[in-house]
Amino acid sequence: MPAQHVAKSIKEGEVYWTEFDFLESFMQDAFQRIGVPEEDAKTCADILIQADKRGVDSHGVGRFKTIYYDRIVHQKIQQAVTEFxxxxxxxxxxxxxxxxxxxxxxxxxxxxxxxxxxxxxxxxxxxxxxxxxxxxxxxxxxxxxxxxxxxxxxxxxxxxxxxxxxxxxxxxxxxxxxxxxxxxxxxxxxxxxxxxIQRGRIEKYARDGVAVPPGLVIGPDGSYLTDPADILKKLVSGEAACCPIxxxxxxxxxxxxxxxxxxxxxxxxxxxxxxxxxxxxxxxxxxxxxxxxxxxxxxxxxxxxxxxxELFKKTTGDIMRELRNSKKAPGADRIYTCGEKEIDATHEREGKGAPIGRVLQQQLNEVKKDLGMDDYVFPWEE
Missing domain, CATH: 3.30.1370.60 (Malate/L-lactate/L-sulpholactate dehydrogenase, NADPH binding domain)
Structure with a gap:
């Protein structure tokens, strides 16, 4: 079958910044091929890609295979067709x-x-x-x-x-x-x-090959754990715990x-x-x-x-503006309010896409192979 979906991308080292529409289409099609009804598949793909658009990479495409696809197809602990x-x-x-x-x-x-x-x-x-x-x-x-x-x-x-x-x-x-x-x-x-810290961020550290900073996860003896792959295994076995805020x-x-x-x-x-x-x-x-x-x-x-x-919006906006304009700490460039970084990320990623590193490339390749989705061509395959 000739390719019908070819992604635009920007390569930075091992990372391919891949256009959102391509990734969303791939996930939706994959969900449908494993039995998720079309409207539900659209919703799932949309919410996943919205996370990447907002810079929340811990909850976007990076979780498509491990949290959703694998649980339906391989672990069989999640229903593709939802009874609401x-x-x-x-x-x-x-x-x-x-x-x-x-x-x-x-x-x-x-x-x-x-x-x-x-x-x-x-x-x-x-x-x-x-x-x-x-x-x-x-x-x-x-x-x-x-x-x-x-x-x-x-x-x-x-x-x-x-x-x-x-x-x-x-x-x-x-x-x-x-x-x-x-x-x-x-x-x-x-x-x-x-x-x-939450599991999604630890998963991202593991994909990126970066240690978890000390002080975030503890072991049975109260010592801090920093190896993300080891932490993910021990969270399942009960030998690791994420410290509360x-x-x-x-x-x-x-x-x-x-x-x-x-x-x-x-x-x-x-x-x-x-x-x-x-x-x-x-x-x-x-x-x-x-x-x-x-x-x-x-x-x-x-x-x-x-x-x-409108008065509520104005008052709430005034609260946010006064917080952002308050006195900054020495060396600080900017004060943020909740949700502001996500809006910034949305603007910064327009026309650029989501960062797909080596581990995610392998995961998406596996799904493509499993489902015979040869009508999609990933940028790292070219």
Whole structure:
């Protein structure tokens, strides 16, 4: 079959900056070939590529094979066809069961449900059980922002964080992300985990062959681990844990990160009666693979029920501008507000694409070979 998709790229050493449209098309086609329905495949590919566009490389194309493709095709712990079941629906709230389907389409529908409920009741809250990894968290609050609302999401995850004074990974990296609209085109989005570092960043360190800085991950004896490949293995075996925001002890406020991770665990499990803590591993009691059964929390707040939307945007924009214009530390060039770096990355990467290093090249090559996708020509193949 003659090639129908040839990517534009810029080569920098071993890295190929590959155009977004090509990568998005490849992922969508690959998802469809493994059984994901067309609309769901579009959603999955779109959210993955949006992460790369915003500079969040830990949650973009780099996770396509390992977190989604492999779990459907090789591990068989995720369903390509999603059964979206509304278990309870009462006024401003709802409970959804995703039945181990595709986390991104599940979450997009849940966030839209929360937005629709907020439009009617002022606030909408939808919680989900038995879902799977839903990509980068900011995608969902930004849906609310685009419709003139405040958005919030939280999700639990497989065990990674120890409680303060502990070394056993019990809680997930458990992000909680808000989205606020502003009047300057830079929505506030605090998209980050409740640990100092999360698995996606460690995976990127491993792909890049770079050591993890000390102080971020601890072993059973409390010592810091820095080999990313070794850390990834030990997170699975329970011999490594990602320190919560603030660090492993109380002196630097580690109990705060631990506390927020626990809040996310409750919001992502208790309301919907889903799995939590060690039950979120992918192994059953006999060591067999099983779905992760993640839980998510989504909230939308209709600003217009409180004040004029444009006045809210102006006030929120003023807050951000005053923060950015405050006195800088010696040697600092700039003060950022949450979400600003992602907007900068979006502008910087226009016309350039996503960075595909050697490891990702190999992963994409494997998917292409497995699925016989000869109509795609990667730039590193030419």
């Amino acid at each position: 079941e509304i278990v309870k629906d009462f006024a401003a709230t709802a409970v959804v069961d995703g039945h181990h389907g595709m986390g991104m389409p599940i979450s997009k529908r849940c966030m839209q449900m929360a937005i629709d409920k907020a439009r009617q009741y002022g606030v909408g809250v939808v919680v989900t059980r038995n879902s799977t990894h839903y990509g980068y968290a900011a995608a969902y609050p930004l849906m609310a922002v685009e419709q003139g609302m405040i958005g919030l999401t939280a999700t639990n995850a497989r065990p990674s964080i120890p409680p303060t004074h502990g070394v056993e990974n019990m809680l997930g990296t458990n992000p909680m992300c808000f989205g606020f609209p502003t009047d300057d085109g830079i929505p506030f989005t605090n998209d980050y985990a409740t640990s100092i 603030g660090g492993s002890g109380e002196e630097t406020g580690g109990y705060k990160g631990y506390g927020f991770a626990t809040v996310v665990e409750v919001l992502s499990a208790s309301l919907q009666q889903g799995a939590f803590l060690k039950a979120l591993t992918n192994l059953d009691t006999e060591g067999n693979l099983k779905p992760y059964a993640l839980g998510h929390f989504f909230m939308a707040i209709d600003i217009s029920k409180f004040c004029d939307v």
